[in-house]
Amino acid sequence: MKAVHFGIGNIGRGLIGLVLHRGGYEITFCDVSSALVDAMNAAGSYTVHEAGVGGAVSVVTGFRALDSGMDPDTVAAEIATADVVTTAVGPTVLSRIAPLVVAGLRRRDPARPPLQVMACENAIGATDLLKSEIARLAGGDATTFRAVFANTAIDRLVPTQPSRDGVDVTVEPFFEWAVERAPFGDDPPVLPGAHLVDDLAPFIQRKLYTVNTGHATAAYLGFRAGFETVPEALADPQIARVVATAMEETSAVLARRHGLDAVELAEYRTTALRRLADPAIPADTVARVGRQPMRKLSRHERFIGPAALAAEWGLPVEALLTGIGAALAFDVPADAQAVELRALLQTRDAGELTSILTGLDGSHPLFAAVRALIVDRQASSVRGRMPSRAIRA
Structure with missing residues (x-):
């Protein structure tokens, strides 16, 4: 299985990337920060530390990073063959991601299962916002693409990180990731520790x-x-x-x-x-x-x-x-x-x-x-x- 994730910030690494890794996905991280992309590729792995007594330590591997600003074509190619696309970039940035998702969907083999898209932002209806941007670029109808869109609610505190830690990240032990169940039908994504719900509001x-x-x-x-x-x-x-x-x-x-x-x-x-x-x-x-x-x-x-x-x-x-x-x-x-x-x-x-x-x-x-x-x-x-x-x- 393959996932493309936008945003290599603390939540991207410390929650979304960690859960996708645990779910068995090969992850392509995308970001506009060339320095962070280079650091991720140079490291080849990163460690998620849960703060406090008894906190777990998890190592994330099996990923690569792309500069979505400098190499949009490669990002689109990755989306074309992905199972899942997630974001953790901030709701105001979703409009900049939409063209990349559209480009990837246009390359997608119609025989592939629908792409599962989830915007994991601190905002109500963030995935709906991304979907509307995709629909606008697609001429008003996102359903013409083989994709499903599910809103999510995420919760994990990821404080300011010490600069010496590089791409490693420290988080609180608690996390919650709730995802709308209905859009996926009988084929939900594999997200260990997250839970699918009928009413996300x-x-x-x-x-x-x-x-x-x-x-x-x-x-x-x-x-x-x-x-x-x-x-x-x-x-x-x-x-x-x-x-x-x-x-x-x-x-x-x-x-x-x-x-x-x-x-x-x-x-x-x-x-x-x-x-x-x-x-x-x-x-x-x-x-x-x-x-x-x-x-x-x-x-x-x-x-x-x-x-x-x-x-x-x-x-x-x-x-x-x-x-x-x-x-x-x-x-x-x-x-x-x-x-x-x-x-x-x-x-x-x-x-x-x-x-x-x-x-x-x-x-x-x-x-x-x-x-x-x-x-x-x-x-x-x-x-x-x-x-x-x-x-x-």
Whole structure:
């Protein structure tokens, strides 16, 4: 069996590549980083270390790496004969991968089984997004290709890696990879440790609205308070309290929307908080976790997604608003979206910017509260200071 995976980052190596290797796939890793591609090919194998007492050590072999920017033709040829294509590149990059997948599908022998495509991103419906890009390039109908598309939900913390480790990667022991069952019919991919589910939405939103919301809230509050890492931020009682409350607010949304059990959600929150603050896992920086604030503030992402539903249903949103306010103050010059956000705050009307960032219209019950946060941030910028570090909720 053969898999093509886009993205040789930490998740690509530490979760997707590891599971594909365990499933017996020969893997072709694709990335636009020539240095990383060269390092992978030179190494010939890499080690996945699970942090903490009793953590497993796994060696991944049987792969090669290609520079998808420099050698798209070879990438397309690999896709033409692959069984599986996966991604872990970030949802904003999927549109750049779609042409490569289309080129590979056009070369594919019609007698081969359908290509199984899964975008493994921290976003709801990422595979649908990739499929729509493929359909656009194919003239509006992706079904003309011999391919099936399944959405997924992934969860594994992979913190900033020590540079001395090369292509080896350190991860937390916990992982979850849920995949839609229906698209595969009677021929699912071989993904040891992952599980096929009939309804993926609860898994995606439980992870996004709990782990990702909590992680981002800790990062933005930690940045505003001057902390370097997420565990340092969560060691602050005030920040820990806001993060825990924000996750309680999202759990209320999950319980109402999907009928999830309140006790099980409480256990999931406890596990998530323990994972985020685990001292055995190399500390993740608030700058890395907080990157791309505009994406994280978009309509169906980890803040506005649950907060909008909570506001519509009259549920609490105070801690989520605290996280949103802190995200607006994320000012990291090395992050392109943070720079863009700062420019928008300086040039756009607060109401207009609320719509741009959140996708909400003025009549939505959350709109006024977010607009007020933007007004406060704009006023703080004019005064030449960061917003107050006082933490609400």
